[in-house]
Amino acid sequence: MLTEVVQLVLNGLMAGTILAVPAIGFTAIYAVLRFPNFSVASQVTIGAFAGYVANVTFGLPAPVAVAFAFLVAGFSGLVCDEFVLRPMRPAGPLAAAIAAVALTIVLENVVRFWFGNDLRGYDLPVLRDWRFAGLRVSPQQLENGVIAIIAMACLFGFLAFSRMGKAMRAVADNPMLASIKGIDSVAVGRLVSFVGMGLAGLGGMLLGLDTSIDPLTGFRAILTVFAAAVVGGLGSIPGAVVGALTIGVAEELSLLVLDPAYRSAVGFVAILLVLTLRPRGILGERAF
Template structure:
């Protein structure tokens, strides 16, 4: 039992780290544009298919397909923002969220029409799991874990050292003050959408590498992404990472007790508890 528990924790940390990539994209968009973009799941699927095409059609290695997933998903996110969400900006965050959800359904069905419902697999070498004592770790799991950490490190460096990244942080902290200091919030919003959607696309590809790609690849992640963002505190970048790892571990641990089909219940339970006991999340600040 102890071995199964520790194996689930290991798997949970790896799964949570991968989940953190699209959760960061969702959180970045919320922090700057002040609405939850529920198209994030469909954008993750777009990135997964873009990476799959890059790998299987153009023969790109994983490190080459990952930027392609970022770019295609980023452009798709920009289209969603420009065509579906921005026209409803004056109607408030709720209408923008509903528009993003509707746009996500449209994207999902476009992918279904273009690629069908068949499962698609990346062209990867078949490798046996590594055994460390009683524990097993798949080489692809470990590679995905490393790629997810690299994505997060690049995002941190972008936000910390680039002028655009600092502008994004300024708008997220205080939009009016950033405007007084000469920051263009419209430009920052567009960059944020591209970055957020691109992160979702890379996250979708990482999930597809470990499993397979189909039109619901990202849709199955939406609840977990939202739960991670809520747990960490909507708008908090560190919170998104912590929340995603916590959700990943909780989902893996739940499989020990319940049927794997019920693992998504973890997301609902986390959202319910957090919104009831601490609406601001673990790293969020309570509104005054």
């Protein structure tokens, strides 16, 4: 029993590490642009299929294909925000959020038109699980986790040390003061849309590497991504990481008492508990 629990916790930490990538993208966009951009779901799908094309059609190895997934999803997210969501933002966060949901439906159907509804898998070598102390670790899971950690480390380094990263943090903290200091909030908004959606696309491919992909990949993931952002503290990038790890472990441990078909309910329960007991999330205030 103990070995089973440890195995589930290990699986949850690996799943949470991957989940943290799109969750960071979602919460970064919320922190800077001040609305929940649910079109992250469509960019998760677009990134997953962009990586599929790079890996299967062009023969690129998975670690290289994830960079392609990031770029395609980032560019797609930037274009969609510029021409669809940005004109809606003056009407308020609710109108922008509704527009984001509608955009997600449109983009997922575009993907369905080009690729169909069939499940697709990446071109990966078949490797045996590594075993130690009664535990199993998939080499692909470990590789995905390393890629996710590298992506998060690059983002934290960008925010901490680059001029544009500091500008993003300033706009997230106080947009009016940032504007007075001469920071171009429009340019920062474009940058966060590119980076945030790029992370969503990268996360989408990482999710697909562990299973398979179809046009509803992002739709199935968005609740868990949103739950991770809310649990950690919506608008907090460190909170998104903490929330993702929490949700990942909670979903895996739920398999001890629930049928796998109900594991998605963990996200709903986590959101309800956090909004009831700690509305600002585990780490509280917005923090880049």
